[in-house]
Amino acid sequence: MTGHETDEAAEEAAEEAAHREFLRLLGGLRIWNHPLPGFDPVGLPAEPVSLFRTWLTEAAAAGCPEPHCLALTTADTEGRPSARMMTLADADARGWHFASLETSRKGQELDGRRHAALLAYWPVHGRQVRIRGPVTLADAAAGAADLAGRSPGARAAALAGRQSEVLARREDLAAAYGTARGALADDPRTPVPAWRRYLLEPDEVEFFQGAADRRHIRVRYRRTGGARPQWTQELLWP
Numbered sequence: 168m169t170g171h172e173t174d175e176a177a178e179e180a181a182e183e184a185a186h187r188e189f190l191r192l193l194g195g196l197r198i199w200n201h202p203l204p205g206f207d208p209v210g211l212p213a214e215p216v217s218l219f220r221t222w223l224t225e226a227a228a229a230g231c232p233e234p235h236c237l238a239l240t241t242a243d244t245e246g247r248p249s250a251r252m253m254t255l256a257d258a259d260a261r262g263w264h265f266a267s268l269e270t271s272r273k274g275q276e277l278d279g280r281r282h283a284a285l286l287a288y289w290p291v292h293g294r295q296v297r298i299r300g301p302v303t304l305a306d307a308a309a310g311a312a313d314l315a316g317r318s319p320g321a322r323a324a325a326l327a328g329r330q331s332e333v334l335a336r337r338e339d340l341a342a343a344y345g346t347a348r349g350a351l352a353d354d355p356r357t358p359v360p361a362w363r364r365y366l367l368e369p370d371e372v373e374f375f376q377g378a379a380d381r382r383h384i385r386v387r388y389r390r391t392g393g394a395r396p397q398w399t400q401e402l403l404w405p
């Protein structure tokens with residue numbers, strides 16, 4: 168064996184050992200190693216948003232970190248999906264609201280294909296909620312109002328823009344944030360037209376209550392009505 172081959176063999180052995188260690192870690196991790204609440208699917212609210220609010224409120228009360236952060240999945244025009252975390256801005260009778268830059272990847276994907284999915288997971292209670300439906304863009308005033316309620320850092324980030332573009336040099340980011348902070352110091356209401364509020368109007372919302380014995384309870388709400396939504400509830404096999 169040459170010295171080069173010996174190095175390669177040692178590197179491979181180290182990689183294999185690291186992989187074995189990783190698999191050992193995965194094998195030792197557990198889900199729901201703590202008591203989970205029960206969930207009676209009888210007598211649930213007629214529409215899904217109140218149950219969602221109850222579950223989020225209960226997760227927050229139980230100390231679940233960032234219970235208002237959900238994964239948002241969009242797809243490009245070829246149907247290739249892309250997911251990322253988003254902060255929930257509201258959930259009301261119309262649907263689930265979030266905000267972002269319309270120039271970002273998600274903004275462009277939503278522009279080309281308006282269907283999306285949101286996913287909430289609260290490990291503390293073993294609860295998952297899946298939401299899907301078309302997304303609409305709220306008017307510019309809604310975006311401005313949303314941004315006005317955010318922290319100075321968040322406003323500067325929005326104003327600097329360029330979310331999801333390739334960042335050629337770290338210094339470019341520092342310079343853009345510096346410029347944005349300066350502009351906001353001069354005028355805290357500096358508009359950021361690309362910052363928009365989005366509304367996902369659900370056609371389906373599924374509530375999943377995990378159970379240690381794997382007899383999970385799944386209840387799906389399906390929208391059946393038109394302008395005045397009606398909801399059908401059905402149980403799903405776990």
Ligand SMILES: Cc1cc2nc3c(=O)[nH]c(=O)nc-3n(C[C@H](O)[C@H](O)[C@H](O)COP(=O)(O)O)c2cc1C
Pocket residue numbers: 233236249250251252253254255265266267268271272273274330331
């Ligand atoms: C917990 C958490 C919350 C986030 N909330 C938001 C948000 O409300 N709006 C937003 O534009 N990006 C948010 N982000 C950043 C996004 O996950 C993502 O990196 C960014 O929006 C770019 O996504 P895109 O390339 O798919 O457009 C959040 C990230 C995390 C980890």
